[in-house]
Amino acid sequence: MSAPLLDIRGLRVSVENKEILSGLSLEVRAGEVHAIMGPNGAGKSTLAQTLAGRDGYEVTGGGVLLDGEDLLGMNPEERACKGLFLGFQYPVEIPGVSNMYLLRSAVNAQRRAAGKEEINAAAFLKQARAEAARLKLKPELLKRGVNEGFSGGEKKRNEILQLAVLKPRLAVLDETDSGLDIDALKVVASGIRALRNGRRAFVLITHYERILNLVSPDRVHVLAGGSIARSGGAELVSELEASGYEPFLREAA
Amino acid sequence: MSGKALDIVVKAGERRAETLRLKHRADAPAADALRIVLEPRGALDLEELHEGQGEFAAHLEVHVELGRGARMRHVAVVDDSGEGRIEIDRQVRLAQEARLRFVRVGSGASLDRESLRAGLMGPRSRFRHGHLMMADTGRRAELDLEIAHHARHAESESLCRYVLGAESHGGFAGRILIPPDGQGADARLRNDNLLLDESARMETRPELEVYADEVQCAHGAATGALDEAALFYLRTRGLPPDRARALLVRAFASSISNNIEMPRAQEMADEMLGRALRELAPQRLAA
Numbered sequence: 001m002s003a004p005l006l007d008i009r010g011l012r013v014s015v016e017n018k019e020i021l022s023g024l025s026l027e028v029r030a031g032e033v034h035a036i037m038g039p040n041g042a043g044k045s046t047l048a049q050t051l052a053g054r055d056g057y058e059v060t061g062g063g064v065l066l067d068g069e070d071l072l073g074m075n076p077e078e079r080a081c082k083g084l085f086l087g088f089q090y091p092v093e094i095p096g097v098s099n100m101y102l103l104r105s106a107v108n109a110q111r112r113a114a115g116k117e118e119i120n121a122a123a124f125l126k127q128a129r130a131e132a133a134r135l136k137l138k139p140e141l142l143k144r145g146v147n148e149g150f151s152g153g154e155k156k157r158n159e160i161l162q163l164a165v166l167k168p169r170l171a172v173l174d175e176t177d178s179g180l181d182i183d184a185l186k187v188v189a190s191g192i193r194a195l196r197n198g199r200r201a202f203v204l205i206t207h208y209e210r211i212l213n214l215v216s217p218d219r220v221h222v223l224a225g226g227s228i229a230r231s232g233g234a235e236l237v238s239e240l241e242a243s244g245y246e247p248f249l250r251e252a253a
Numbered sequence: 254m255s256g257k258a259l260d261i262v263v264k265a266g267e268r269r270a271e272t273l274r275l276k277h278r279a280d281a282p283a284a285d286a287l288r289i290v291l292e293p294r295g296a297l298d299l300e301e302l303h304e305g306q307g308e309f310a311a312h313l314e315v316h317v318e319l320g321r322g323a324r325m326r327h328v329a330v331v332d333d334s335g336e337g338r339i340e341i342d343r344q345v346r347l348a349q350e351a352r353l354r355f356v357r358v359g360s361g362a363s364l365d366r367e368s369l370r371a372g373l374m375g376p377r378s379r380f381r382h383g384h385l386m387m388a389d390t391g392r393r394a395e396l397d398l399e400i401a402h403h404a405r406h407a408e409s410e411s412l413c414r415y416v417l418g419a420e421s422h423g424g425f426a427g428r429i430l431i432p433p434d435g436q437g438a439d440a441r442l443r444n445d446n447l448l449l450d451e452s453a454r455m456e457t458r459p460e461l462e463v464y465a466d467e468v469q470c471a472h473g474a475a476t477g478a479l480d481e482a483a484l485f486y487l488r489t490r491g492l493p494p495d496r497a498r499a500l501l502v503r504a505f506a507s508s509i510s511n512n513i514e515m516p517r518a519q520e521m522a523d524e525m526l527g528r529a530l531r532e533l534a535p536q537r538l539a540a
Binding site for chain 1: 483485486488489491493496500501503504507
């Protein structure tokens, strides 16, 4: 059995002195899609933000290895250059920095970190436009400020566009499906499916079954009471839809 | 004082472009007064480019008079290497249907103080104004602005932005004045300030004084540090923190610096901006 791409061991995280994650463990191997489901306040976003390295999320125990390296000891830009991508639940708007400029800067920052040359601007423009078209994002949106004036659906599709261009090893998508209508959801799901391969892993954090019908997970975990309360295969999703989260809250207590 | 005055008169219906390069030295400031007159339907593109060396103290009076239907685009750039003091007093009068677009950017002077009195004297005259100051390490930038609507259906829009680094001081006093003859005025005033260090100080006072009915006015000010969420977002995409900060500062400045539209002024402003970005010390951000 190969070593996991993402290895979370007994992770304890506090936010403003309140413990949110109390010993979460998870192994994700390259090529796998894992879903993390759970009620509001369970700590799903806390997990995502901790993995990305946000200030204010205090790790009080445990550890995280990405490809065998200590992830928690790296700052956010180092984690990105090691192949981690976080799809935000609430992507921020950045007027004055164009989407295209961000894409190119991000690609070049990561190439520089890997000792590679910067990407050819013209070739990149073409590639970025093609990816945007696949995600049904109008070309004018690339010229606008990052997420500036974007609808909720456009913001989420823009996260997937960045994912498609940056081609990370591990993509953690924090409720990328929330607030989407069925058409946007299909586009997001097809974007994820197109990037699914033997080298890459996905962690889909979600409330709802919908996206998991379109991107079938290899493993499903229920985050409740600060840690993984139950893990299973895709069939766990239907069980959750039928029972709700309550039984798992009792288990976790 | 050199007692030097520069005059530009644009004749009726004439179109002109002028570039004034004003080099201020400690013993010899470039000019004292600039007088610009546009006769009716005259058009002028004016680049007013100030450079300084050493400990100069320059005081410039600028008078701009636009006749009926005249059009002017005016960009003033002050790019100083650090010890100079520049004070500019501007008076602007716009006749009926005259239009002025004025962009002022500055960085580097130990004191950059400007006062601007704009009078919309004729109906349907229009004044668009952008002001960008970048100050750090003990420098001061001040603007005292009054835009008065003395005639009907005049329009004014002013956006003033300050970027303040360590130990710097910014001051903004901006007033929209609409006396009773300013009916149907459309006047907007906005001051936004970015503090890159705990030791930066900004004083802002936007005011609105309205004595007419049926006017549309808006005024406001906001002062804060770089958006933490935006910084984090950029870092999660692989950008190192100093690049992310520089990008956000440039983005903040760009809403004014991107609207210069005149090549030499744009080039000078871009260089000034680039240098200011390198020198600004964004280390100690307010918590």
